[in-house]
Amino acid sequence: MRRLRVGAAVAAAVLVVLALTGCTRGSGYGYGDRATQPEVSCDDVAASVVQRERTGDTAGEINDELQYLSDNCGDAYDIVAGYLSARATPAEFRLESCAEWDQRIRPEAIELLRQDQLCSDAAAPAGGATAAQPGSIPWDQAVNHTGSTQYVCGPLVNSGTDQDDVFLNLGRGYPDAGRFTIVLWDVGGIEPLSPGTTLCATGPVTLYEGVAEIELYDVGQVEVWE
Known part of the structure; x- marks a missing residue:
């Protein structure tokens, strides 16, 4: 007996980008409290998720x-x-x-976007880089400064x-x-901003559901660097 699989074409495309993740096998999902559950491949489950999203x-x-x-399946989940x-x-x-996704998601996830034609390999616009402003800390370090003004x-x-x-979201x-x-x-709205625009803000760094943030009440407190 074998478990029903997703379509071969979709599974093959996903397995290519997941091949190096070293996914393990474990108990099945969606079967309540049954004592004996069938094994299922991390790659198969990941391929099924991608197929469902695409359809x-x-x-x-x-x-x-x-x-x-x-x-x-930690690696497959991250992807x-x-x-x-x-x-x-x-x-x-x-x-x-x-290329602009490189610092945000895994290379295997970028390959899936490439397959969907949701990103291209054209050169990234120059404005995509984050300019380091004097006295600032980068967005990914803010979580280490919770409780202080940064x-x-x-x-x-x-x-x-x-x-x-x-x-x-930065x-x-x-x-x-x-x-x-x-x-x-309570600001009502803001001007249109292009992705990749560098934004800066000063305030106490707090955590909400694990996400570092600064809360403000005035649009003018956000600096826009273009």
Whole structure:
């Protein structure tokens, strides 16, 4: 007996980029408390998640599959999570150059984006680099300074809104927990900003659900370096 697999073409494409992850095998997912559960390949589960994302089948077993990867397949989970995060980025904020994703997601995840034609190998725009401002700390170091007031800078990856509140995600995009977020409360809205634009803000660094952030109430407190 064998477990039902995803289509060969999709599985082959995903297995190519996951081949070096050294995924292990473990107990199955989605079978409640059964004492005996079939083994399942990390590569097969990752391929299934990618297939579901590509076909829009994201309301069912994909959550169980992601939980399985999180519990049993660290490398495969990192790759798939990065891929899903990049695909979830609104088109107007998505990085066009594959090279621009290098510091944000795993190379295998970038290859999946390349297969989807969601990034290209054209040269990244010059504005994508983060300029180091005097006295600042980089976005990925802010988490180490929780509880202190810091001047933090980083490249904008994506942003979001909730009524009158704005969330600017630097370094990595939402929902990646490694991102740094500038939270602007009750500001109504902001001017359009291009992905890769360097933003800086000063304030107390706090953590919300593991994400480092600075909370502000005035749009003018955010510096834009272009």
